[in-house]
Amino acid sequence: MRDPRDNSDGFSAPHRTSLKTIRGLGSARSGTEHFIQQRFTALANFVLVIVLAFVAIAMSGRSYTEAVALIGSPWVAVPLALAIISVCLHMKIGVQVVVEDYVHGLAGLTLLILNAVFAALVGGAALFAVVKILLAALSVQVAE
Amino acid sequence: MASADLDANGGRRPRPLSPHLGIYRPIVTMVMSIMHRVTGMMNIGGLLLVVAYLLALAAGPESFATAQAFFGHWLVRVVLVAFTWSLIHHALGGVRHAIWDLGHGFGKERENLAWMTLAGSILITVALWALIVVLEVI
Numbered sequence A: 001m002r003d004p005r006d007n008s009d010g011f012s013a014p015h016r017t018s019l020k021t022i023r024g025l026g027s028a029r030s031g032t033e034h035f036i037q038q039r040f041t042a043l044a045n046f047v048l049v050i051v052l053a054f055v056a057i058a059m060s061g062r063s064y065t066e067a068v069a070l071i072g073s074p075w076v077a078v079p080l081a082l083a084i085i086s087v088c089l090h091m092k093i094g095v096q097v098v099v100e101d102y103v104h105g106l107a108g109l110t111l112l113i114l115n116a117v118f119a120a121l122v123g124g125a126a127l128f129a130v131v132k133i134l135l136a137a138l139s140v141q142v143a144e
Numbered sequence B: 001m002a003s004a005d006l007d008a009n010g011g012r013r014p015r016p017l018s019p020h021l022g023i024y025r026p027i028v029t030m031v032m033s034i035m036h037r038v039t040g041m042m043n044i045g046g047l048l049l050v051v052a053y054l055l056a057l058a059a060g061p062e063s064f065a066t067a068q069a070f071f072g073h074w075l076v077r078v079v080l081v082a083f084t085w086s087l088i089h090h091a092l093g094g095v096r097h098a099i100w101d102l103g104h105g106f107g108k109e110r111e112n113l114a115w116m117t118l119a120g121s122i123l124i125t126v127a128l129w130a131l132i133v134v135l136e137v138i
Helices: A033-059 A064-071 A074-102 A105-143 B028-059 B061-072 B074-101 B109-137
Strands: none
Touching: A033 A064, A033 A074, A033 B074, A033 B109, A064 A074, A064 A105, A064 B028, A064 B061, A074 A105, A074 B028, A105 B028, B028 B061, B028 B074, B028 B109, B061 B074, B074 B109
């Protein structure tokens, strides 16, 4: 009997659906991952940025000590750190989509790598700053 | 044999291309879709300003004073207003896309949703900066 997957006669379609298609895994085992991540980070960004907008307005006209106390408060530092992670992931995926749409070949690949490095650097620098401000605020509390 | 793929001399004709942005009359949903991408890119510039501000605060009182002078300059204020607008435009565009992703708003209201992105972003930006100016004056 002929193998159901055999279409070597040139006109019959393979009769058996591959297991990966049934399980929806696709060839690379992912595909909707970025779509879903982009929407979850969008939701997180929406909530966190609205909260942090009030902090940004409250920062206006503050002295250094007052500014460190506000940003270094756990109630601000933790949402801020979460926002940085979510925003940088959202930025990385968003720019990646634009690069994939408009730049192809080696130039595109180079830009994709630079984009991932850029997002990691921006996120890393921002998290470093938040941790340092948090420690500065804590050391003031300890000194008091 | 005559073929649509070949010209009179038997050479290959260029393949037909699907029409792109250049030949369409702009409609609001299309323009807002492009604006969503543009504002997303603008938000990167704004994020860099925010990160620079945080790094300045982390570095100590002198650098924080420099940052405050920098962000107080009127030219930088204009950039900050532009960033506020692009951030809100992108956020409202995200809400619109979320509505569409969930399968709603594809009727006649789709154009209103797009107009609301533009109108909402301008209104909220003006309201926010009016609040900031009032808070700074009093």
